[in-house]
Amino acid sequence: MLSKQEESRYQRQLILPDFGESAQLKLKNSTVFVAGAGGLGGPVCFYLAAAGIGKLIICDRDTVDLSNLNRQILHGTAEIDVPKADSANKTLSNLNTEIVIETHNTSINDDNIEQLASMADIIVDCLDNIATRNVLNRFSIKNKIPVMHAGIDGWNAQLTLLNPPLTACMSCLFDEAIDTDEPKPVLGAVAGAVGTLQALETIKYLTAKSSVENTLLFFDALGLEYHKLPIEKNENCSACSHL
Ligand SMILES: [Zn+2]
Known part of the structure; x- marks a missing residue:
């Protein structure tokens, strides 16, 4: 059941065709693990919190830096040097008081991922490095919890739902990829556009069906295509071919 408060808060999405109270209750009963509270994590967390996901678990190991603020809209100038997890909690708690927000100021690794994400219905990959994405991938394959992946490379970005064995896994896509220490170019609006789609597809996955299962959405921001x-x-994937 939705409370009177929830009926008011979500009124404009409750009247959407093919949504309604049943979809809203699915969101209310969902737990989403968001890996990373940066450029993608901002729009993802804002829109998932606003939509009424029952429990958001957010993990980020960094503190806010001035150079983050061109794109990381969860955080403001007053939060410089504050853990991003704490800043995200403050921002999102102010946005929606009806949901549970749990934040962790830690790096994600093979030792803590079970504790962080085993209650999640879906993981949202808002990371910026391959090593931690591989941690999510191993966990996803083992526990059959899907990953809504997005990534940004300059003016280009991509989005797909990884739900092995029903779809490819992260390693199927990035077996050759390696991390570099160079700062990667990114415009906030590009992260915003793709992170917003990532939140949208997460909501669709939880309430009906995602449109990016077995499909990669490629976004060319400069050409707007x-x-x-x-x-x-x-078939030869080192992570999922045994499934
Ligand atoms: Zn694979």
């Missing part, structure tokens, strides 16, 4: 490409599992 979206392309949807079919993606397949890598």
Whole structure:
């Protein structure tokens, strides 16, 4: 049941065709683990919190830096040097008082991921490095919890739902990729556009069906073009081919 307060708060989405109270209750009963409270994590957390996801678990190991603020809209100038997890908690608690927000100021690794994410219905990958994405991937394969992946590379970005064995896994896509220490170029509005779609597809996955399962959405921000490409599992994938 939705409370009177919730009926008012979510009124404009409750009247959406193909949504209604049943979809709202699915969101209320959902737990989402958001890995990273940066450029993608901002729009993802804002829109998931605003939509009424029952429990958001957010993990980030960093503190806010001045150079984050061109894109990381969860945080403001007053939060410089504050853990991003704490800043995210403050911002989102102010936005929606009806939901549970749990934040962790820690790095994600193979030792703590079970404790952080085992209650999640879906993981949202808002990370910026391959090593931690591989931690999410191993956990996702083992526990059959899907990952809504997004990534940004300058003016280009991508989005897909990784739900092995029903779809490719992270390693099927990035087996060759390696991390570098160079700062990556990114405009806040590009992270905002893709992070917003990542939140949208997470809401659709939880209430009905995502449109990016077995499909990679490729976004060219400079040319303002979206392309949807079919993606397949890598039969020789080191992480998921045994499934
Ligand atoms: Zn794979």
